[in-house]
Amino acid sequence: MFRKKAIKGLICLLAMGVMACASLAMAKKPAQEPAQIEKPQAVAQPEAKSAKVKKTTKVSRIESESTKGETIEQKGTQTTETEAIEPEPIMEYKLPEGEEIVDVIFGEATMTVKEARALGMKGLEKRKATEKVKVQYPKVVITQEKPWMKIIEGVKTSGAGSLKSIKFLDKKGDVFKTIPLEEVKIVEITKKAPLEKQKPYKIKYLTLKYPAINKNAKLIGLGINEKYGPKINEEGKEEFYEGCGEQIEKGKVLILDSNGNVLWEKEFPKGRGAEPPLISDNGEIIVVETGYMDIPMELFSLPELDTTEDRLYIYDKNGNEILRIPSGKEKEYLRLDSMPMLSQNGRYLSVKIENKLKKYPDNCSTFFYDLKRKTYWDAEKEYWVYEISNDGIVEVKEFGKGKPIVKVDLKKYLGE
Numbered sequence: 001m002f003r004k005k006a007i008k009g010l011i012c013l014l015a016m017g018v019m020a021c022a023s024l025a026m027a028k029k030p031a032q033e034p035a036q037i038e039k040p041q042a043v044a045q046p047e048a049k050s051a052k053v054k055k056t057t058k059v060s061r062i063e064s065e066s067t068k069g070e071t072i073e074q075k076g077t078q079t080t081e082t083e084a085i086e087p088e089p090i091m092e093y094k095l096p097e098g099e100e101i102v103d104v105i106f107g108e109a110t111m112t113v114k115e116a117r118a119l120g121m122k123g124l125e126k127r128k129a130t131e132k133v134k135v136q137y138p139k140v141v142i143t144q145e146k147p148w149m150k151i152i153e154g155v156k157t158s159g160a161g162s163l164k165s166i167k168f169l170d171k172k173g174d175v176f177k178t179i180p181l182e183e184v185k186i187v188e189i190t191k192k193a194p195l196e197k198q199k200p201y202k203i204k205y206l207t208l209k210y211p212a213i214n215k216n217a218k219l220i221g222l223g224i225n226e227k228y229g230p231k232i233n234e235e236g237k238e239e240f241y242e243g244c245g246e247q248i249e250k251g252k253v254l255i256l257d258s259n260g261n262v263l264w265e266k267e268f269p270k271g272r273g274a275e276p277p278l279i280s281d282n283g284e285i286i287v288v289e290t291g292y293m294d295i296p297m298e299l300f301s302l303p304e305l306d307t308t309e310d311r312l313y314i315y316d317k318n319g320n321e322i323l324r325i326p327s328g329k330e331k332e333y334l335r336l337d338s339m340p341m342l343s344q345n346g347r348y349l350s351v352k353i354e355n356k357l358k359k360y361p362d363n364c365s366t367f368f369y370d371l372k373r374k375t376y377w378d379a380e381k382e383y384w385v386y387e388i389s390n391d392g393i394v395e396v397k398e399f400g401k402g403k404p405i406v407k408v409d410l411k412k413y414l415g416e
Helices: 113-118 328-332
Strands: 061-064 071-073 079-081 099-112 132-145 148-152 155-159 163-169 175-180 182-189 201-214 219-232 248-257 262-267 272-274 285-292 311-316 321-325 334-336 348-355 364-370 375-378 383-388 393-398 405-409
Touching: 099 113, 099 163, 113 132, 132 201, 163 201, 248 272, 248 285, 262 311, 321 364, 328 334, 348 383
Parallel strands: none
Antiparallel strands: 061 132, 071 079, 099 132, 132 163, 148 155, 163 175, 182 201, 201 219, 219 248, 219 272, 248 262, 272 285, 285 311, 311 321, 334 348, 348 364, 364 375, 383 393, 393 405
16 A cells, blocks of 8 residues: 655655656566457546645745856846756745645746745845746645554554645645545445345445655556445444445546646446556556455445456556456456556556466466557566566566576567
């Protein structure tokens, strides 16, 4: 799931480096004709929604618009060379009480020195008020609640804070949109399960959003799961039951730009939940792992549910479905066994799969896909995949003691 990285108190936000994309790899095998991937059916795209927000604020780093060695024209005919200002923290972003920063996407804005000074930026004392400079500021901020500690019946108990929100800021440090990452509402269940004589009752309905960001492509992905929590009895108290909070009613994926605009959205079959999406470094490919969770008979009738095991959905940047793993008849004998890995350019994908029709060591094999050529290769061995380059060179290690890490050119098996 989502990796959390907390930063405490009043925080100086520095411009962060480019996020490296997860990679793949694998080992040698005699060349063979690549298998062709079946074209999947299209999936409907719901329309984007917008949100509004309140203020919280301030910013990060600055550099001269002109680069070192560039000639700048001054008054009269004189010319001079101007050096870039060294990047430095110049603004502070203070979180609301009880929140910490998990991750940030930085934006860039051009403004005059006068405007920058008005925003509290430092290091501009010797600059002319009318001179323009480039400023990097926190454009997207993901927050979580601070870790907690309580004493329950004399025992000290602690826990990690849950994800709180995604905040979208303008160049002045003002929050113009906030997306809460957890929403709770009370709903009434009136449907009766087969052979069940049950009165209508109230229950908590939870919407949990798991974010993933790509700093290069400046995209935010949300794996969203809607599920049922505890029941609410006539006295207004919560009643927990077996599997409480685990039964997924609806899952979907949402892709947003760094301004908080929804680029596209996909909803999965009933009962299928979504992980935070994997986004290629260039933003061209989005991979979503989904899984099925049982839902109590009292809430739904089973024929409505998609009971297939874990499945990958692979989309292009516009939300068009490229591939589904497994799909069609394959879902009867293929089952995902691990998280996928993707090359930075989104062309090559690896995933560990169990094939019930074949006998592999440990019942699993690593599959490699060329999403551009729509071909795949079953390596018929289980690998740790360490790295995959944009040209299809992968580093892998076969499962087992003493096995070496080797490099393999996937183009031999998937085509050029």
